[in-house]
Amino acid sequence: MSETVDGWTHVYSGKVRDLYVPTKMMDDDDSWTGDPLSHSPVVLVVASDRVSAFDEVLSPAIPGKGAMLTKLTRWWFDQLPEVPNHLAHPLDDRLEALELPEVPDELAERATLCRTLDMFPIECVVRGFITGGGFKEYQETGAIGGIPLPDGLSNGDRLPEPIFTPAWKAPLGEHDENISFERTVELVGDVVAEQLRELSLEIFEHASAIAEQRGLILADTKFEFGADRAIGIVTLADEVLTSDSSRYWDAEAYATAETPELRMASFDKQIVRDWLAANWDPEAVEEPPTLPHEIVEQTAERYRALVDRLTQGG
Structure with missing residues (x-):
């Protein structure tokens, strides 16, 4: 699944991203135990074109997806200059001393050099609109994440107003679990929990205003944060406000469309989810079917449309 990158050793693969650390650090240090990311000050994050739905990595991939996710994350970091993030800056004296290997040109559009953080086991979900799993929970309980909502x-x-509804990041192979703010406090402490909530809501408000200027609605999103290992401050990490982590709607369609499907057509892989739900019974067939060419192309176009709308200002 992962790619070979000269000078870098692959240490982890998620559904979409692959992580690498400098090979020479592993070769020169015989103390590596457990998680290599706990030893390396930097990690190379490479976004693939893989697409997943219902916890399955599907075939074929979405052409250009990794580059689009990376471009959008970089763009959003530029829009959030006051929020500490995990990007590793080339002029950092600590990085210069490491003499890191070059990133191959063929990966440049999909690769991000990052400082490693002590990640918090929390997905920081912010919802400005009610839909998806949040709407289902509301129908059952009248609340989301323990937050009561109007009838x-x-x-x-x-x-x-936007609400903070965190989730616990389960170990690999298990499902994440929606949790209350009180449970978040138990996991990371009251000071960090409050920082995560405040930062998430502030970033969401700022991003929503930018999206609105471009005729888009940011319905919900999720952030991940970690602690900077050198100074301990809470730091924004992973992908930010992309099609894979956020739900965007077209503002005009939301206001004028006659059906919910058109009103809330999102700029993400919902096309894949809908097709898979209609064409695969996991209880009858273990392996998911191959995605049709037209579904792949339609999904790629939705990803491209969001990148263009945001980064080109309309």
Whole structure:
């Protein structure tokens, strides 16, 4: 699944991203135990074109997806200059002393050199509108993540104000679990929990305003944070406000479309999810089917459309 990168050793693969550390650090240090990321001050994050749905990596991949996710994350980091992030800057004296291997040109559009952080086991979900799993929870309980909401909300409605509804990041192979803020405090402490909530809501508000200027609605998103190993501050990490981590809608369609499907057509892989749900019964067939060419192309176009709308200002 992972790619070979000269000078870098592959240490982890997620559904979409592959992580690498400098090979010479592993070769020169016989103390490597457990997680290599706990030893290396830097990690090379390479976004693949892989696409997943219902916890399955599907075939074929979405052409250009990794480059688009990387471009959008870089762009959003530029829009958030006051928020500490995990990007490793080439002029950092600590990095210069490491004499890191070059990133191959063929990976440049998909690779990001990052400082390693002590990651918090929390997905920081912010919802400005009610839909998806949040709407299902609301229908059952009248609340999301323990936060009571007004009666009578419909799928796709704007919430009175954005809400922070965290999830616990389960170990690889297990499902993440929605948790209350009180449980977040138990996991990371009251000071960090409050910082995660405040930062998430502030970034969401700022990003929503930028999206609105471009005729887009940011319905919900998720952030991940870690502690900077040198100075301990809470630092934004991973992908940020991309199609894979966020739900965007077209503002005009939201206001004028006659059906929920058109009103809330998102700029992400929902096309893949819908097709797979209609064409695969995992209880009858273990392996998911191959995605049709037209589904792959339609999905790629939705990813491209969001990148263009945001980075080109309309």
